[in-house]
Amino acid sequence: MATLSHYLLLSALLFSLGLTAVLIRRNAILVLVGIELMLNAANLNFIAFWRHSPNPGDLSGYMFVLFSIAVAAAEAAVGLALIIAVYRHFRTTDIQKISKLKG
Amino acid sequence: MTFSFAIIAFITLIGAVGALAFRQIVHSVLCLAITFTGVAMLYLQLGAQFLGFAQFLVYIGAVTILILFAVLLTKNTGPTISGQVYSASWVSGVGVGVSVFVCLAWAILRTPQLDRLAAEETNSTVKAIGLSLMSDYVIPLEVIALLLTAAMVGAIVIAMNETSTQTTMQGANHEKGLK
Structure with a gap:
């Protein structure tokens, strides 16, 4: 049987992979992908703690993840719209080349 | 650790590594869908059925497709020159990621209260x-x-x-x- 620490370790690994993706990728879309990975790791932590809590009738952790998924969807929509707007302006999504505030 | 948890964790992590490492953006985004599927299966295994299916619908059905559309709308220059898809300072990026994981794993493994099984009913x-x-x-x-x-x-x-x-x-x- 998988214990709580197994889920937490998996979630920590997922978070680290997302953080690495944010740090090493040059494409802005893949930076957003890394942020989504980190959000999923946090959600997994919430659900694991909710399931292993001594009071499972309390739905706080569950509700937090439900709202977090909605916020993540809004964040992805706005983030991709920003990337497309930046792409129209600079003709690139390489975040190392997008370095001017007023181009 | 059950066998099903090991399989699902393996799928999730393989997808995450693929999303991190593939040179083609489209391949990375498809690997992201695999990771989202793995996380949805973990939710189902943890007894959160509604959330598992919400994860399927919202993440795999909406967010991945949205990201794919963004990939299509921006010009995919492709990995023509070696090393161009990764940042020049990727070594320190990987170092930060590894050290964050080591810190988290150290904190998790030295906490004895976390070594417990799930409640019977939810x-x-x-x-x-x-x-x-x-x-x-x-x-x-x-x-x-x-x-x-x-x-x-x-x-x-x-x-x-x-x-x-x-x-x-x-x-x-x-x-x-x-x-």
Whole structure:
């Protein structure tokens, strides 16, 4: 049987992979992908703690993840719209080349 | 550690590594879908059925497709030159990622209270969730509805053509004059 620490370790690994993706990728879309990975790791932590809590009738952790998924969807929509707007302006999504505030 | 947990964890992590490492953006995004599937299966294994299917619908059905559309709308220059897809300082990036994982794993492994099994029963039927959403969490629900509307309008305004925004501002008469 998988214990709580197994889920937490998996979630920590997922978070680290997302953080690495944010740090090493040059494409802005893949930076957003890394942020989504980190959000999923946090959600997994919430659900694991909710399931292993001594009071499972309390739905706080569950509700937090439900709202977090909605916020993540809004964040992805706005983030991709920003990337497309930046792409129209600079003709690139390489975040190392997008370095001017007023181009 | 059960066998099913090991398989699901393996799928999730393989997808995450693929999303991190593939040189083609489209391959990375498809690997992201695999990771989302793995996380949805973990939710199902943890007894959160509604959330698992919400994860399937929202993440795999909507977010991945949205990211794929963004990939299609931006010019994919492709990994022609070696090393161009990764940042020049990727070694330190990987170092930061590894050290974050080591810190988290150290904290998790030295906490003995975390080594416990799940509760026998949970109260996560759709009925209980719906009642909870309509009683205790009704204000967050309304706020999230407002946020989603604002995000949709904001995404449309941001991604609108710069020229079409200008013509909308200048008005119809001026547009006729330009023609």
